[in-house]
Amino acid sequence: MLFIEQLEVKAITAHGLSIDAGECISLSGASGMGKSLFMKGVADLVINRGTLLLDGAARSDMYIPDWRNRVTYVGAKPAWWCDLVSEHFNNPDWLASQLSAFDLPEKAINWTVHRLSSGEAQRLALLRALEESVEGVVRYLLLDEPTSALDGLRQKQVESYLQDLLDDKKIAVLFVSHDEHQVKRFAQRHWQVYDRRVREVSI
């Protein structure tokens, strides 16, 4: 379980929020209210203060790259640092086996990142974040508008891919989406940033 006992990121605060393996939670709030900032704060990518626990272990005691391996933020704008898609993956065979679930051809491994459409980039970036999963270790994914560049059909493909992992309790998801239908369809619980506070709400 990921427990946010207390968190302050700039002016945004959160108290007593938790997310467990297999849970899918939406994070909503008006644009510019700090949804991304809050997620980055949980992943410790930006300056923040607070007490966060992962299965009872305090974040402050952990080596931060290890924390981020388990509490992984996937930004809204996918970014690349090599020329080829495959160079961003440690295990290209694994990638090849996953591509069909996202309606991507197997040869996408050898594409250069410059030719990726925003939708292709978004799905590949999501796969990249899922790659290092270790058997028996729950990953907490903080997804910032993970399907914003996808059409309805491909949105549902991504959701069902994640749903399988959720059903197996391999991951937990906190995601930002401006699509009300997706929020209702995909999330069981809802968090909202309102008046500089993140709290649990019911829709």
Place this chain on the structure above:
Amino acid sequence: MMTIGYEELALGSVLILLHAGISLYYRTGVAVSMLVASVRMVVQLGLMAYVLRFLFTSPLPFWTLVAALVMIGFAGYEILSRQKRRIGGMWGYGIGTSSLFAAASIVTLFTLLVQVKPDPWYEARYAIPLLGMVLGNTMNGVSLGLSTLTNTLWSERDMVEARLALGHNKWQACETVVRQSMYTGMMGIVNSMSGAGLVFIPGMMTGQLMAGADPIEAAKYQILVMFLIAGGTAIGTSIAVFIGVHRLTDKRHRLRLDRLSMKI
């Protein structure tokens, strides 16, 4: 050696004045900085000549040390003033100056003590020109390396942050940026070494040749100097880029671009 009169020097500046006239007419905006730089160059070299004359006759090595420190101090300031995005506080000046200090003193001391071996080893006639050559080139490398680092970290922040988010540590996340900064910092000296003797005769060798030195001896000196400035640039640029990354990230492996300030 042929001596140059002041009339000939004045004649040499005609071309610059001509260029200044043209760029004033076309408002390219270079005219003023060009003129300022020309005047600075004349004044600085003139002063340097008098200082050197004093140092060559002074028996006290203390003054040589003072001159060396002043040169390093100015070089550090020049590095800082080339940066569009500066690392805030004392670090901004400290990074350039400390990496120059380390690189220049290692290389110059090594040369004086092991290679050229003048008697005494701190003889100003050798120490100051050597230090100057090493400093000038290291300064270029460090300022290019540092500005590539800060500008690229700024423009590629999403990429660095994406790598950090995936659990890469700060050195892995900055790896491509570090590589590019080192490459840019070293490009000048690599070009100099590749072109030397084919495309141009390096400045120091030119001076020696015109002063009547044997070409073989002049070439040997130039080779030695090229190695020194390449070594100095490599050491200085590495230290500066290393400290730069250290300062622009923190213990919790976060990117700290808030420590950068824009040049106003």
